[in-house]
Amino acid sequence: xxxxxxxxxxxxxREFHSHIVKDAGFTCVTAADGMEGLEKATTEKxxxxxxxxxxxxxxxxxxxxxxxxxxxxxxxxxxIVSTEAKDLDKQKGFGAGASLYLVKPTEAGxxxxxMKMLLGSP
Amino acid sequence: xxxxxxxxxSIRDEVYRKLGLFFEDSKIYFIQKRIEKRMQIRAVDSFADxxxxxxxxxxxGSEMQALANLVTTNETYMFREFEQLQGFADHCLPMILKPxxxxxxxRLRIWSAGCSSGEEPYTLAIILQEVMxxxxxxxxxxxATDIDQVRLDMARRAVYDERSVKEVPAExxxxxxxxxxxxxxxxxxxxxxxxxxxxxxxxxxMAMRAMGKFDFxxxxxxxxxxxxxxxxxVVDQFYNALKPxxxxxxxxxxxxxxxxTAFTLxxxxxxxxxxxx
Amino acid sequence: MNIQTFISGLTAxxxxxxxxxxxxxxxxxxxxxxxxxxxxxxxxxxxxxxxTIFLALERINHPEVLARVATLLESDDAFLxxxxxxxxxxxxAAAAPVLLARIHAADADxxxxxxxxxxxxxxxxxxxxxxxxMQDQDTNVQIAALEYVGEQRKIRFKSAAETIFxxxxxxMLVCAAFAALLQIGDAxxxxxxxxxxxxxxxxxxxxxxxxxxxxxxxGRADEIEVFHELLQLHNxxxxxxxxxxxxxxxxxxxxxxxTDTFWTLLxxxxxxxxxxxxxxxxxxxxxxxxxxxxxxxxxxALMENDDRMTKLGAIEGIKRLDRPGIRAILEKxxxxxxxxxITEALGEGESL
Numbered sequence: 001x002x003x004x005x006x007x008x009x010x011x012x013x014r015e016f017h018s019h020i021v022k023d024a025g026f027t028c029v030t031a032a033d034g035m036e037g038l039e040k041a042t043t044e045k046x047x048x049x050x051x052x053x054x055x056x057x058x059x060x061x062x063x064x065x066x067x068x069x070x071x072x073x074x075x076x077x078x079x080i081v082s083t084e085a086k087d088l089d090k091q092k093g094f095g096a097g098a099s100l101y102l103v104k105p106t107e108a109g110x111x112x113x114x115m116k117m118l119l120g121s122p
Numbered sequence: 123x124x125x126x127x128x129x130x131x132s133i134r135d136e137v138y139r140k141l142g143l144f145f146e147d148s149k150i151y152f153i154q155k156r157i158e159k160r161m162q163i164r165a166v167d168s169f170a171d172x173x174x175x176x177x178x179x180x181x182x183g184s185e186m187q188a189l190a191n192l193v194t195t196n197e198t199y200m201f202r203e204f205e206q207l208q209g210f211a212d213h214c215l216p217m218i219l220k221p222x223x224x225x226x227x228x229r230l231r232i233w234s235a236g237c238s239s240g241e242e243p244y245t246l247a248i249i250l251q252e253v254m255x256x257x258x259x260x261x262x263x264x265x266a267t268d269i270d271q272v273r274l275d276m277a278r279r280a281v282y283d284e285r286s287v288k289e290v291p292a293e294x295x296x297x298x299x300x301x302x303x304x305x306x307x308x309x310x311x312x313x314x315x316x317x318x319x320x321x322x323x324x325x326x327x328m329a330m331r332a333m334g335k336f337d338f339x340x341x342x343x344x345x346x347x348x349x350x351x352x353x354x355x356v357v358d359q360f361y362n363a364l365k366p367x368x369x370x371x372x373x374x375x376x377x378x379x380x381x382x383t384a385f386t387l388x389x390x391x392x393x394x395x396x397x398x399x
Numbered sequence: 400m401n402i403q404t405f406i407s408g409l410t411a412x413x414x415x416x417x418x419x420x421x422x423x424x425x426x427x428x429x430x431x432x433x434x435x436x437x438x439x440x441x442x443x444x445x446x447x448x449x450x451t452i453f454l455a456l457e458r459i460n461h462p463e464v465l466a467r468v469a470t471l472l473e474s475d476d477a478f479l480x481x482x483x484x485x486x487x488x489x490x491x492a493a494a495a496p497v498l499l500a501r502i503h504a505a506d507a508d509x510x511x512x513x514x515x516x517x518x519x520x521x522x523x524x525x526x527x528x529x530x531x532x533m534q535d536q537d538t539n540v541q542i543a544a545l546e547y548v549g550e551q552r553k554i555r556f557k558s559a560a561e562t563i564f565x566x567x568x569x570x571m572l573v574c575a576a577f578a579a580l581l582q583i584g585d586a587x588x589x590x591x592x593x594x595x596x597x598x599x600x601x602x603x604x605x606x607x608x609x610x611x612x613x614x615x616x617x618g619r620a621d622e623i624e625v626f627h628e629l630l631q632l633h634n635x636x637x638x639x640x641x642x643x644x645x646x647x648x649x650x651x652x653x654x655x656x657x658t659d660t661f662w663t664l665l666x667x668x669x670x671x672x673x674x675x676x677x678x679x680x681x682x683x684x685x686x687x688x689x690x691x692x693x694x695x696x697x698x699x700a701l702m703e704n705d706d707r708m709t710k711l712g713a714i715e716g717i718k719r720l721d722r723p724g725i726r727a728i729l730e731k732x733x734x735x736x737x738x739x740x741i742t743e744a745l746g747e748g749e750s751l
Contacts, residue, residue, distance in 0.1 A: 011135075012546040016574050019605040032135060035379025035387075042389045054512075056485050058383040059477040066387070083539040084508060088475060105538050105571035108605050124680050126643050178521060178551055327422060350489075351457065358422070358451050362415045384447035 002047035002119055004028040007037035007063065008081070009055040013104075017050055017081070020108045024115070034058025034066075041067050046076065048119055050111075053082040053089070061096045068097040077118035081106055125154040129169035133157065136176045140186050141346050142353065142372075142380045143194070156192040160185070183349070190346055198238050200245045200282075201289040203342065206374045206393065207245065210338070211253045213390035214369050214397075218337045219254070221367075228260045231336045233363065235324060236344030237266035240277025240317070241286055244309050246340070247316040248290070248298045265333070267322035274319050280309040325352055330359040337365055343373040345381070357381045364398040371395070402427055406435045409443075417443070418451045425455025433463045440471075440479060453482045457489060465490060469497035472512045484512055488519030495524035502528055507537035514540060518547040533559050542575040549579030557583045561591045570605065577609040581616060589617035599628045607633065608640055615644025620652040627661040630668070638668060639677050645684045654689035654721060662691055669712075679712050686716030695720045702732050707741070714744045 004026050006017045014030040021028045029044070031037035033055045041049065049067070053060035060080060067073045077099040082089065085103045093101045100114055130150050138144050145153055157172060164185070166172045180186055201207060222228060230250075234243040243266035250264075251257050268274050287299055287307045298313045322329050324344075339360050345353045360370055361384055370385060372378055378385060378396050385396040405427065408420025421439070424432040436452050443449050456464050464486075471483035487494040494516060501513050514532045517525040532544035533556055545563065548556040560583065564576035580588045592613050596602045602610045607629075614625055626641055626648075649655065657665075665685055669678065685694050698720070701713035714732075717725060733745040 010543070010546060011131075012542070012575055012578050013571075015578075015608065016571055016605065019608055023604045032138075033379070035377070035383055038387050039377075039379065039394055042387055042394060053477055054481055054515075056481055057379060059481050061477050062383070083511060092477075105542060105569050107570045108603070124643075124646065124676070124683075174552060181521070327426070331419060351454075354454055355422075358418070358447075358454060361447055362418055382447075382450055384450055 002026050003045070004115070005031065005037060005041055005046040005049045005051075007031045007034065007050065007055070007060070008052040009033055010052070013052070013081075017106075017111065020111050021050075021115070023108070024112045026115070034060060034063035037063050038066055041073065042070065045072060048115055049073075049076060049078045050081050051078060053080060053084055053093070061092055064093075064096040064098055077115075079111075079114055079118070081111075125150060125157070125169050129173050130154070132173040133169070133176060136173065137186070137189065137193075138377065138380060140183065140350070141190055142377050143190070143346055144375050144377045145193075153193060156189065159192060160189055163188075194343065194346060197285075198241045199286045199289055200241045200248075201291070202241070202245075203374050204289065206342075206371065207249060209390055209393035209395060210369075210371065211249050213393070214338070214395060215250075215253060217390075218367065218369070230260055230262045231334070231365075232262075232264045232338045233333065233336045233340065234264060234266040234317075235322075235339060235341040235360070237268050237274075237277060237319070238270070239273045239282075239286075240266060240280065240319070241282070242266070242340060242342065243277075243317045243319075244280065244298075244314065245290075247309075247313050248294055250316065251298070251313060252294055262316055264317045265336075266317050266319045267324075267333075268319075269321070269323045271321055274321055277319050280314045282307050282309075324348075324356045324359075327355070327359060330356075330363070333363050335365045335368075336363055337368050338371070339364060339368070340371045342371060343376070345372065346376060354381055361385070361398055366398055369395055369397045402429070402431055405432070409435060409439045414445050414448060417445070417448045421448060421451045421455045425458035428459050428461075430459075430461045430463045432459060433461065433467055437467045437471075441476075446478075449478065449482075453486055457486050462493075465494055465497045469494075469501065472501070472509055473506065480512065484515050484519075487516045491520050492522035492524050494520065495522065498525060498528060502531050507535070507540055510535060510537065511540050511543055514543055514547070518543075518551070521551075529553065529556070538569055538572055542571055545572075545575035545579040549575075549582040552582055554583045557585070557588065560584070561588055565591055565595060570603070574606060574609065577606060577613070581609060581612055584613075584617065586617060589613065589619075592617070599625055600632060607637055611637060611640040611644045612647075615647035616651075618648060620655055623648070623652075623655050623657060624661065627658070627664060630664055635671060635673075638671075638673060638681075642677055642681050642684060646680060649684065649687045654687065656690040657688050659691055659693070662688075662694060666697060675708060678708065679715060682712035682716040683719055686719030689721070695722050699728060707738065710741060711744055714741070 004021050006014055006021065006028055008014050009032055018028050018030060029040055031040050035058045037051065051060045051063055064078055078097065079100045079102060080093045080098045081102045081104060083104045090101045099118055102110065102114065130153065134145050157169065161172050164175065166175060176185060232246055234246060237243050243264045246264055250262060254260065266277065283306055290299060298310050300308045300310055302308055324330065341360065345356060348356065361382065364370065370378065386399045388395050388397060405420045405423045409417055411417050411420065421436060424436055436456055440449060440452055456468060468483050468486055471479045474480050498513050498516055501509055504510050514528055517528040529544060529548060532540050533548065535541050545560060560576050560579040564573065564580060567573045567576060596610065611629060614622065618625065626645060629637055629641055669681060686698060688694055698713045698716045701709055704710050717729065729745045733742055736742050736745065
C-alpha cells in the first residue's frame with residue numbers, strides 16, 4: 001500500500017489531506033515543516049510526497065531540492081500544494097523538482113486523481 | 123480521561139516549537155503522566171485546555187520550562203545515549219578520519235560543549251582510544267567547556283561515583299577506570315589527558331569565536347534550557363566552529379531543524395546525523 | 400565600534416567572516432546597521448549567513464527593522480518571506496503598525512502572511528487583522544483565519560464561523576469552519592451542523608473526523624444512536640474517532656442507555672483487531688453505559704479470559720459499572736490472580 005508523506009505547517013491542512021489520502025486507501029505520515037519532512041523521508045520510504053511551500057524554518061522549495069539529492073527520492077512523485085498561484089511560483093516549483101503543482105484550496109477528487117495518475121494504476 | 127492523540131500532538135508540537143525537543147508517539151504514556159502532574163498544579167481540567175495554556179497562556183514560558191523539567195532528566199553519566207555514541211563511533215568518526223589519514227593530516231578536534239562534571243568528554247576519550255586502531259599516531263584534543271566553575275573543577279579531578287560509571291561497557295572498564303579505596307572511581311590519567319577543560323559561556327560570542335575549528339561538536343541536553351534567541355545564536359556559532367564536513371550532535375530527542383536549517387541531514391546506519399556541508 | 404568595518408565584513412570571502420560581521424552588526428543595535436543587512440540578503444549565496452543576518456536583524460531594536468523586514472513579505476524569495484514572518488512574530492506587538500498597514504494589500508498572499516504573523520502575536524493591537532481576514536474575499540485567507548480563531552478560542556467569531564459553515568461549498572473552507580466550531584462553538588453551532596448534515600450518511604468522508612468529534616462535543620443525549628449509525632456505515636475506519644467521541648459524550652451526559660443492537664456491534668468491535676489503547680478505551684467506555692445489563696455480565700465473564708489485555712480491559716470496564724457488589728467481585732478476583740499488573744488494576748478501589 002503506497003505510503004504518502006504530507007508536509008504542511010497548518011494542522012488543519014494536514015488533517016484534511018490525511019483524511020482524503022486515507023480514504024483513498026493509502027497510508028500517510030505528516031510533518032509540520034520542511035526539516036521534519038526531510039527527517040521522516042530519510043528515515044522511512046514514501047511513494048509520494050505532498051508538500052506546502054510557505055513554512056517556517058525550511059520552506060517547500062528547499063525541502064524538494066534536498067530530498068531530490070537523496071537517491072531514494074530521485075523519481076518519487078512530489079506534489080506541491082500551495083496558496084501561491086503565480087506562474088513564477090509554479091516555475092520555481094518545477095525547477096526545484098516537483099512533479100505537479102496544485103493550488104489551494106484543494107479538494108478530494110483533484111488530489112486523489114493526481115496521486116493515482118502519478119503513482120500509476122495498481 | 124485518555125490523552126487523545128490530537129491533544130498529545132498539540133502539546134508535543136508546542137514543546138518542539140519552543141524547546142526543540144521532540145517526542146515520538148511511543149512516548150505518549152510517559153508524557154501523559156507528567157502533563158497530568160502539571161494540570162493538577164495549574165488546576166486545569168482537560169488535556170485540550172492544557173495544550174491551549176501551553177500555546178497561548180504562557181507568555182513568560184514558565185509553564186513550558188516546568189514541563190521541560192519534568193520530561194527531561196538532568197542526570198549525567200558516562201555513555202549516556204549509547205546508540206547515538208555508537209552512530210558517532212561506527213559511522214561518523216570513520217567518515218572524518220579516512221580523508222584526514224589519506225592527506226596525512228592526523229589531527230582530530232572535538233568540542234564537548236556544556237560538559238558539566240566531565241562524563242561526556244571522558245566518554246569520548248574512551249571511545250576514541252577503543253575505536254581508533256592507531257590512536258597514538260594522532261594529535262587528538264577534546265575541548266570540554268562549561269559555564270559552571272564548580273563542575274569544571276569536579277571534572278578535572280576525574281573522580282566519580284558508581285552512578286556515573288555504571289554504563290561504561292564492561293570490556294572498556296578496566297582499561298580506563300580505576301576502582302578507588304573509598305568506593306569511588308577515577309578515570310585513568312592516560313585517558314583523561316586527552317581532555318582539556320575550559321570555562322566558556324556559550325552566550326559569550328567572542329569566547330565562542332576564539333574556540334577554533336572542530337571535527338565534532340557535542341552539545342547534548344544543554345540547549346533546551348536556553349531561550350529561543352540564545353539557542354539560535356549558539357548553534358549559529360557552532361556552525362562557524364565546525365570544519366567543513368564536521369558533525370554536530372545534540373541530545374537524541376533535540377531537533378536541530380527548529381534551530382537552524384543550514385546543516386545537512388545524513389542517514390548513517392539507523393541514525394540521522396547533521397553535518398556542515 | 401566601527402560600523403563600517405562590520406559593513407565591509409559582509410562582503411568578506413570567508414563565510415565565517417561574513418557571518419561574524421552580520422552578528423556584530425546585530426549587536427551594534429543601531430539604525431545604520433539595518434539597510435546593509437537587508438541589502439546583503441538578496442545577494443548572499445550562503446544559507447547559513449542569511450540565517451545569521453536574520454538573527455542580527457532580530458537583535459536590533461529600531462522601527463527601521465520592522466519597516467524593512469515587512470517589505471520582505473512581498474519578496475519572490477520564499478526563504479526571505481518565511482524568515483520575515485518569523486521575525487515579525489517575535490517582535491510582537493511592536494510589529495502591529497507595519498502589519499495593519501498591509502491589512503488590505505492587493506496581493507492575497509501578502510494578506511495571508513500578515514495574518515500568519517498576527518497569529519503568532521498575542522496582543523490586542525493585531526485583533527483587527529483577524530476581523531478583516533474572516534471576511535476576506537480570498538478563500539485561503541479565510542481558511543487560515545478560521546484555523547487561527549479556532550486554535551486561539553476567539554469565541555467572538557462563533558457566529559461568523561457558523562455562517563461560513565452553512566454557506567460554504569469549497570470543501571477546505573467547510574472543514575476549516577467545522578474545525579473552528581469544534582473549538583469555539585456551542586449548542587447552537589450543533590444546530591448549524593445538523594442543519595447542513597441532517598444524517599450521518601451524507602457527511603463527506605473527509606469531514607467525518609470532525610463530524611464525529613462534534614457529535615461527542617455537542618450531541619444531545621438522545622443522539623447516542625448516531626454513533627451506532629456511524630459504525631454501521633463505516634465500521635472499523637471510524638472506530639478510533641468514535642471511541643474518543645463516546646468518551647467525551649459520556650463526560651457530558653453521564654450514564655446513557657444504548658440499545659441491544661448497538662451493544663452487539665460494540666461487543667464485536669471489542670473482539671476486532673483494534674490498537675491496544677483504543678481497545679482499553681472502548682472497554683472503559685462500554686462500562687460507562689447505563690444499560691443493557693448484558694454489558695456488565697459480559698465484562699465480568701471476561702475476567703476469566705486467558706488473554707491478558709482482554710482481562711485488563713474488562714477490569715477497566717467493570718470499574719465503571721453502576722452495579723451493586725462490584726467491589727466484592729473485584730476483591731474476589733484479586734485473590735485468584737497472580738499477575739502483578741492485574742492485581743494492581745483490581746486493587747484500585749478509589750474509582751468505585
